[in-house]
Amino acid sequence: MENNKKLVINPKWCKGCGICAEFCPKDVLKIVHNKVQIVNDEACIKCGLCELRCPDYAIYIEKEGE
Amino acid sequence: MPSKLIEKTMRVNRLPHIWCPGCGHGILMRDVAQAIENCGLDPDKVVIVSGIGCSSRAAGYMNYNTLHTTHGRAIAFATGVKLANPELNVIVITGDGDATAIGGNHLIHACRRNIDLTVIVFNNNIYGMTGGQYSPTTPHGEKGTTAPYGNIDYNFDIPQLAQAAGATFTGRCTAYHAQQAIKLIEAGIKHHGFSLIEGLSVCPTYYGRKNKKGDSVKMLSWQKDNAVDVKAAAKMTPEQLEGKILIGELSRVDNKEEYTDMYMKIIEKVGGDK
């Protein structure tokens, strides 16, 4: 899947609300000890819905070369 | 390291912000930043004006010219900024309390003038900052710390209020529907005249807890299940629309002259040397 894109987490800004994990269409994310973790990276389609809905800007898609 | 968008549009050294876990305001603030970027505006020509409230804290985080003013007066300050320098893109970020309770008078008169401001109301149906008092948008029957037995006031519909007062662009979006929200805010910014956009936020801490709406995920799920785009709604029956909330561009008038344009014409005509 779109291998020039990478899913990035900034745990320092994550408040563990769980929005990203709940609405991820591919169940890629999980809240562990109040922080988001990538538990199924293979399944990620890099749709960026987590980035759009994260109230804390703690998860996003990074494009290579940017 | 934050994303490129956040790095460019936010004062990263002020982040993480103070909003509660799951507060919808963070999602809507990102939507505003993305919309400004999509419009390709010169950041030096963008002014963000806010009042007081959790929502109004946005002005402190956004990396543009910003004014964090007094409670209810954001639109009054913004009117001054716009009149002094009409080439600026003036965007107001305000709350339901800030815009429609203490600031309600400023809101309707700015609508009436059709001054080219884009006002985005982060509506969480409550006074978040001060501990959950009911606001003019707390739905009838719902609870707040000042309405422990249920609110007997009937709530405002903010876009309808603005439209009736003369706003030439009104719309509604939700924190859940971020993509659509960005497009709507973009259209509001591009509109030459007064634009009012209601951004339905969620306050899990006060509104959610007081009214047993569950956590932020539950409250956003409600938006997902109950918001209907106006275009889709046009094909639905009144029964199907029962209890639903309309999102998208709700009203628009393109042939009404804008306030600062008319004001500048007068200056040109009678102002003499500047």
Ligand SMILES: Cc1ncc(C[n+]2csc(CCOP(=O)(O)OP(=O)(O)O)c2C)c(N)n1
């Ligand atoms: C003149 C004045 N009156 C009252 C207050 C107290 N006050 C601060 S924020 C607020 C309400 C904010 O509600 P809203 O605009 O909906 O913002 P939210 O916190 O919900 O995002 C009030 C009443 C104040 N700061 N100034």
Ligand code: SF4
């Ligand atoms: S009190 Fe409500 S509106 Fe204020 S930051 Fe917390 S969740 Fe957001």
Ligand SMILES: [Mg+2]
């Ligand atoms: Mg509020």
